[in-house]
Amino acid sequence: QVQLVESGGGSVQPGESLTLACAASASKYKDSYITWFRQAPGKGREGVAMLYTGIGPTFYADFVNRRFTISKDNAKNTVYLEMNNLKTADTGMYYCATDRRGGMWNDPGAYKSWGQGTQVTVSS
Numbered sequence: 001q002v003q004l005v006e007s008g009g010g011s012v013q014p015g016e017s018l019t020l021a022c023a024a025s026a027s028k029y030k031d032s033y034i035t036w037f038r039q040a041p042g043k044g045r046e047g048v049a050m051l052y053t054g055i056g057p058t059f060y061a062d063f064v065n066r067r068f069t070i071s072k073d074n075a076k077n078t079v080y081l082e083m084n085n086l087k088t089a090d091t092g093m094y095y096c097a098t099d100r101r102g103g104m105w106n107d108p109g110a111y112k113s114w115g116q117g118t119q120v121t122v123s124s
Contacts, residue, residue, distance in 0.1 A: 003024060003025040003027070003028045003113060004022060004023070004024050004025075004028060004096050004097070004098065004113060004114065004115035005022070005023045005024075005115055005116070006020060006021065006022050006094060006095065006096055006115045006116065006117055006118040007020070007021050007023070007118055008020040008021050008118060009094060009118030009119045009120045009121075010119075010120070010121070011121040011122075011123065012086055012120075012121070012122055013122070013123070013124055014086060014087055014088060014122055014123075014124055015085055015086065016086055016122075017082070017083060017084045017085070017086065018083050018086065018120060019080055019081065019082045019083070020036070020080065020081040020083070020094055020118060020120070021078050021079075021080050022034060022036070022078060022079045022080075022081075022096030022115060023076070023077060023078045024077045024078070024079070024096075024098065025077070026077055028077075028098050028099070028113060029053055029074075029077040029098075030053065031052075031053060031054045032052070032053050032098045032099070032100075033050055033051070033052050033053075033098060033100040033105070034050070034051060034052075034053060034072075034079045034096055034097070034098045035047055035048075035049070035050035035096065035097050035098070035100070035105060035106070035111065036048040036049050036050070036070065036079075036081045036094060036095070036096055036097075037094070037095045037096075037097055037106075037108055038090075038092040038093065038094045038095070038120075039092050039093050039095070039117075040089075040091060040092040041091075041092070043092075044108075045095070045108040046061065046106065046108075047059075047061055047104075047105060047106025047107070047108070048060070048061055048064065048068065048081065048094070049061065049064065049068055049070040049081060050070070050105045050106070051070050051071070051072060051079060053072055053074065053079070058070050059105050059106070061106060063089075067083065067084050067085045067086075068081060068082060068083045068084070069081075069082040069084075070082075079096060081094070083120075086120075086122045087122060088122050088123060088124075089122075090120060090122050091120060091121050091122050091123070092119075092120060093117040093118070093119055093120075094117060094118050094119075094120050095114055095115055095116075095117045096114075096115045097111035097113060097114045097115070098111060098112075098113050099111060099112035099113040100112075
């Protein structure tokens with residue numbers, strides 16, 4: 001049973017925007033931390049942004065530099081990542097994850113459940 005499904009990736013030019021979506025099953029979505037990670041070719045997975053689907057703060061990686069916004073639609077059990085002013089360095093596979101077991105929000109090892117990923121390519 002697939003419980004996290006990412007969508008919205010694509011190929012864009014530097015400076016353009018994309019919005020990714022992470023659709024979760026109801027059991028995975030309610031009162032959960034959902035985090036976006038990304039993985040560039042040849043590199044490890046790094047945390048991008050996290051939110052709590054209840055009431056709570058959001059977290060962003062320093063490299064986001066106010067270009068990305070994480071948001072949620074509780075009626076759709078979906079978390080979004082709006083990415084603006086994309087750079088070539090943002091290229092990679094983007095994953096959403098949940099079932100956090102503790103530890104730092106941006107530690108991939110802290111999450112048990114992952115989606116299959118959606119590819120983002122930024123190139124001129």
